[in-house]
Amino acid sequence: MNRRNFLKTAALGVGGILLPAKDSPASVWDAFFQKYYREMNDKEKKDVVARLEKEYEEKYKKHIKVKTNAPLPKVLYGYGLDLSRCVGCRRCVYACVTENNQSRNPQIQYITVLQFEQGEKWVSDLEESNKYYNPETVPAPEHFYMPVQCQQCEKPPCVKVCPTQATWKEPDGIVVVDYNWCIGCRYCMAACPYNARKFNWGEPTIPVDEINTETHYLGNRPRIKGSVEKCTFCIQRVRENPGRYPACVEVCPVGARKFGNLLDPESEIRVLIETKRVFRLKEELNTQPKFYYFFSL
Amino acid sequence: MTLLQFIRDLFKEITKGNKAYFVWLGLLSIVMLNALVSYIMQLNNGLIVTHMRDQVSWGFYISNFTFLVGVAAAAVILVIPSYIYHFKPIKEIVLFGEMMAVTAVLMCLMFITADLGKPLVAWHLFITPNFPRSILMWDVIVLNGYLILNTLAVFYVLFSAAHGREYKMVIMWPLVLISIPWAFSIHTVTAFLYNGLSSRPFWNASITAPRFIASAMCSGPALMILVFQIARKVSDIVVNDKAIFKIAELIAYAMGINLFLYASEIFKEFYSQSIHLAPMEYLFFGLKGHTLLVPFTWVAMVFNLTGFVIFMSPKLRNRFLFLNIACVLVFIGVYIEKGMGFVIPGFVPDTLGEIYDYLPSYIELSLSAGIWAFGAFFYTLLLKIAIPIYKGELSFLSHNMRHSLRDLHKPAVH
Numbered sequence: 001m002n003r004r005n006f007l008k009t010a011a012l013g014v015g016g017i018l019l020p021a022k023d024s025p026a027s028v029w030d031a032f033f034q035k036y037y038r039e040m041n042d043k044e045k046k047d048v049v050a051r052l053e054k055e056y057e058e059k060y061k062k063h064i065k066v067k068t069n070a071p072l073p074k075v076l077y078g079y080g081l082d083l084s085r086c087v088g089c090r091r092c093v094y095a096c097v098t099e100n101n102q103s104r105n106p107q108i109q110y111i112t113v114l115q116f117e118q119g120e121k122w123v124s125d126l127e128e129s130n131k132y133y134n135p136e137t138v139p140a141p142e143h144f145y146m147p148v149q150c151q152q153c154e155k156p157p158c159v160k161v162c163p164t165q166a167t168w169k170e171p172d173g174i175v176v177v178d179y180n181w182c183i184g185c186r187y188c189m190a191a192c193p194y195n196a197r198k199f200n201w202g203e204p205t206i207p208v209d210e211i212n213t214e215t216h217y218l219g220n221r222p223r224i225k226g227s228v229e230k231c232t233f234c235i236q237r238v239r240e241n242p243g244r245y246p247a248c249v250e251v252c253p254v255g256a257r258k259f260g261n262l263l264d265p266e267s268e269i270r271v272l273i274e275t276k277r278v279f280r281l282k283e284e285l286n287t288q289p290k291f292y293y294f295f296s297l
Numbered sequence: 298m299t300l301l302q303f304i305r306d307l308f309k310e311i312t313k314g315n316k317a318y319f320v321w322l323g324l325l326s327i328v329m330l331n332a333l334v335s336y337i338m339q340l341n342n343g344l345i346v347t348h349m350r351d352q353v354s355w356g357f358y359i360s361n362f363t364f365l366v367g368v369a370a371a372a373v374i375l376v377i378p379s380y381i382y383h384f385k386p387i388k389e390i391v392l393f394g395e396m397m398a399v400t401a402v403l404m405c406l407m408f409i410t411a412d413l414g415k416p417l418v419a420w421h422l423f424i425t426p427n428f429p430r431s432i433l434m435w436d437v438i439v440l441n442g443y444l445i446l447n448t449l450a451v452f453y454v455l456f457s458a459a460h461g462r463e464y465k466m467v468i469m470w471p472l473v474l475i476s477i478p479w480a481f482s483i484h485t486v487t488a489f490l491y492n493g494l495s496s497r498p499f500w501n502a503s504i505t506a507p508r509f510i511a512s513a514m515c516s517g518p519a520l521m522i523l524v525f526q527i528a529r530k531v532s533d534i535v536v537n538d539k540a541i542f543k544i545a546e547l548i549a550y551a552m553g554i555n556l557f558l559y560a561s562e563i564f565k566e567f568y569s570q571s572i573h574l575a576p577m578e579y580l581f582f583g584l585k586g587h588t589l590l591v592p593f594t595w596v597a598m599v600f601n602l603t604g605f606v607i608f609m610s611p612k613l614r615n616r617f618l619f620l621n622i623a624c625v626l627v628f629i630g631v632y633i634e635k636g637m638g639f640v641i642p643g644f645v646p647d648t649l650g651e652i653y654d655y656l657p658s659y660i661e662l663s664l665s666a667g668i669w670a671f672g673a674f675f676y677t678l679l680l681k682i683a684i685p686i687y688k689g690e691l692s693f694l695s696h697n698m699r700h701s702l703r704d705l706h707k708p709a710v711h
Contacts, residue, residue: 032417036425106345112649125572126650148649157496163433164421183421184344184414187433189354193496195649199354199414202345225343226414285495 027051037178037217038168049217056222060206064213066221069239071172077233078173078269078290079246080258080278081147084297088113088138088145092248092257096149099234099247100220101212103204110231111149111248112195118142124282149248150175150196150231151281151289158188158197167228173262173290174233176218182227189228193282194289197230233259262290303459306691307682314681317531322677325670332667335660336411344414346660352653353644355412357661360636361668362408364516365401366487367509367635369443371517372398373480374547380473386540392454392687393528394521395447396679398480401517402444404672411664432490439483446476455683459692484509497643499576502565508558509635514551515604516631518544519624524676526621534684542615545623549608552627556605559634576642579652589654590641593633600630 030051035044049066056064093111102108114129116122122129129146139145156175159167166181167188189197203225215221216236223229234246238259244250249257260267269292272278276294339346349356375394378384410416428434450472457464488509491500522541529536566577578584580594607613607623614620646652657665685691 036421039425114649126648127572127575127646129650131649131651157494161427161431161433161494163427163431163437165425165427166421181418181421181425182415183419184416185409185412185433186354186414187431187490189351190491190643191494191496193648195351195647198351200343201347201350202343224415228414 027055031055031180034180036165036181038165045217052217052221059222060208060211062208062211062213064211064215064221067214067216067236067239068218069216069235071170071174072239072241072243074261074263076173076262076290077152077238078260078262078267078273078292079152079233080269080272080292080294082256082258082296083144083146083293084295085254085256086113086145086147087254087256088115088133088140088143089253091251091253092147095247095251096231098210099212099237100232101206101215101222102198102229103200103202103223104207104210105205106200106202108198108200108204108229110196110198111147113145113147115140115143115145118144122146123279124284146293148194148196148281149291151194151287151291152231152233154288154290155286157191157193157285157287161187161191163187170218172239174218174235174238175230176232176235177227177229178218179221179224179227179229184226184228186228193285193287197228199228200225303693310682310685310691311678322674325674325677328670329667329674332664332670335664335667339411339660339664340416344412346658348655348658348661350653350655352647352651353641353655355640355644356655357637357657357665358408358412360640361665362405362412363487363509363640364632364636365405365408366440366484367513367631368517368520369398369401369405369440370480370484370510370513371521372447373477374514374518374544374551375521376473376477376480378543380469381477384540384543386537387543390525390534390536390540392451392683393525393534393680395451396683397517397521397524397676398447399444399451400672400676400679402440402447402483403675404668405440406444407668407671408665411668432486432493435486436483436490439479439486443476443479443483446472446479450476451679451683455686458686458689461689461692481510484513491639491643494643496648498573500639500643502562504558504562508555508562511551511555511558512631512635515548515555515601515627516635518548518551519604519627519631522548522624523621523628526617528680532680532684533688534680541620545608545614545620546611548624548627549605549614552601552605552608555631556601575646579645580638580642584646584652587645587652587654589656590637594638597630597633597638600626601634604630 034048040048045068049068052066053064056062090113093109093113096102096110097104097108100110102110112131114126114131115133116129120128133140133143152173152175154173156169159169159175163185164181164183166183167175167177169175184199186199189199200223204223206222212220214236216239219232219235237244237246245259249259258268258272260269262269264270272294273292276296278292278294280289280292347356372394375387375391379388379391410419413419422434422437426434428438450469453468453472454464485506488506491497492502492505495501522544525536525541528534563577566574575584579587580590582588583591604623604627607619608627614623641655644653644655682691
């Protein structure tokens with residue numbers, strides 16, 4: 001680093017400490033003292049959303065809608081993943097990144113697809129897995145795949161440990177993060193048994209033309225450097241009425257991904273739990289995931 | 298005599314000294330300034346300038362933090378003999394132990410701040426504390442409480458000395474009585490921080506808290522023995538050899554317990570050979586060709602064992618050469634064992650079985666060095682003003698009275 005760059009960095013740093021001065025003072029003040037999402041009333045939510053939308057518009061020159069849809073009544077989301085069908089194509093991974101506006105550089109992905117050699121140990125010992133597989137075509141012969149993402153635990157260890165309550169479980173069962181309230185201590189990442197929580201180590205970047213402009217405050221709105229994020233079952237989609245499937249479910253070319261309301265006895269997810277052989281990952285930790293792996297064949 | 302004048306006297310005290318004193322402070326300042334540059338770069342670019350990643354999400358900062366909580370807690374090893382057993386040689390220096398605790402807690406808080414992704418909004422902790430569910434919130438409370446307790450104790454003793462009187466036990470007793478269990482609590486809570494996570498088998502061992510306490514009673518006192526010897530060389534502080542040898546004896550017991558607890562853990566993992574052996578294997582032998590921490594682990598092991606042997610033998614530990622070697626060995630040994638040697642294997646292999654080799658980046662190293670330099674700087678200044686106050690040379694009393702008091706202390710020369 002040369003001297004000029006250093007001085008520039010130093011000046012920015014001091015500026016960062018004393019709060020940026022180039023924005024209008026009022027909005028900077030509002031942003032810094034923004035309240036905890038769960039303590040905002042409807043009017044405050046509206047004001048915050050308006051400010052955020054303005055901020056995003058300035059940054060991306062695009063209108064980005066930020067929704068605050070509340071949970072639907074009598075809904076508890078559950079997820080099913082058919083290990084018999086998954087071919088390890090990772091389309092879910094990329095669909096998720098585009099849908100949820102994850103940072104492309106540094107790269108953040110919510111879904112990790114693990115590849116195992118047939119006959120290798122798996123399920124409770126994942127050390128033989130390979131997540132960096134890269135063959136010409138999938139599925140690679142003599143291999144099988146197990147995608148892992150947030151298991152939306154009923155007893156989420158990440159929520160228990162968060163010192164500021166910046167992450168919590170919503171009434172519809174989705175574990176969410178208030179990105180503005182997170183202080184970036186990363187205790188939740190240490191507590192999560194599924195590697196589901198991702199940290200914005202650097203300034204998140206998204207190509208402007210790839211931004212998904214339909215967002216939710218607790219979901220895919222643009223993120224902040226230094227805060228934690230995670231899969232929200234595409235909260236911006238599933239809380240619509242009528243609800244839409246999460247992007248990973250929609251994109252899966254082999255139909256390995258199932259999604260529905262655990263409280264509805266007629267739902268696909270309930271039927272598969274009751275009629276297929278299902279298991280949950282790391283059951284011994286008693287986190288009670290709402291993410292069910294099953295075998296259709 | 299006014300407060301203003303007293304403060305002026307304190308300032309004068311800090312700004313006078315020999316060449317070595319200013320060279321020392323100057324060197325520390327350079328290290329601190331360099332750390333400030335690193336921190337500014339980290340604030341601007343994010344924690345991506347560190348080598349931490351999603352797989353190993355805590356690293357060198359949290360390792361140092363964990364180690365220093367132990368150093369802070371170790372003040373208790375002076376507090377108990379002096380106030381409970383009235384052991385005079387240690388009672389004379391307990392103040393300097395408490396000052397070390399204050400310094401160590403301040404350093405802990407700085408390491409935590411260095412590790413935060415968004416330090417500017419750390420005040421959220423006090424708006425919506427997740428108490429009593431989050432152990433991190435407990436840690437915030439016990440650490441700050443310990444800081445306040447020790448600051449009060451130090452302040453009160455110096456305040457009394459500055460007024461030329463003995464401190465009153467009526468006031469000291471409650472402070473002492475609270476601070477003893479509190480010292481254990483800070484390290485227990487810090488251990489529980491890790492201990493409570495079922496996702497990380499390496500940390501999820503019930504022996505963690507006892508191990509933390511035992512190793513703290515080695516590294517903290519070892520540091521004290523070294524620092525007190527330096528202090529009595531360069532200042533007119535009196536540290537009785539008896540105090541030093543008593544502390545050395547206590548380290549021998551603590552190290553014995555520490556090694557026993559560690560051995561219990563090693564036995565359990567290696568004998569039962571479950572899949573949870575992996576982190577321990579990574580530490581001692583390496584995993585699938587990843588051997589980054591192996592040399593460190595063995596260095597720590599050899600240092601702790603050698604230190605233990607020296608401490609165990611009264612003949613050896615009562616000779617300053619051997620004592621000092623043992624103190625350095627134990628300090629480094631515990632620093633590795635309980636710093637990187639404890640924090641990193643919690644993340645290796647990660648929860649999905651990946652092995653990510655972590656060593657701190659330049660930014661992490663330089664920033665951490667700066668926090669250590671701050672500790673040394675702060676403690677030096679504390680000693681610089683505390684010693685003359687303690688000895689009655691610097692006080693609220695009028696100059697005349699002070700001189701006559703000092704003459705009283707001096708042996709008559711005729």
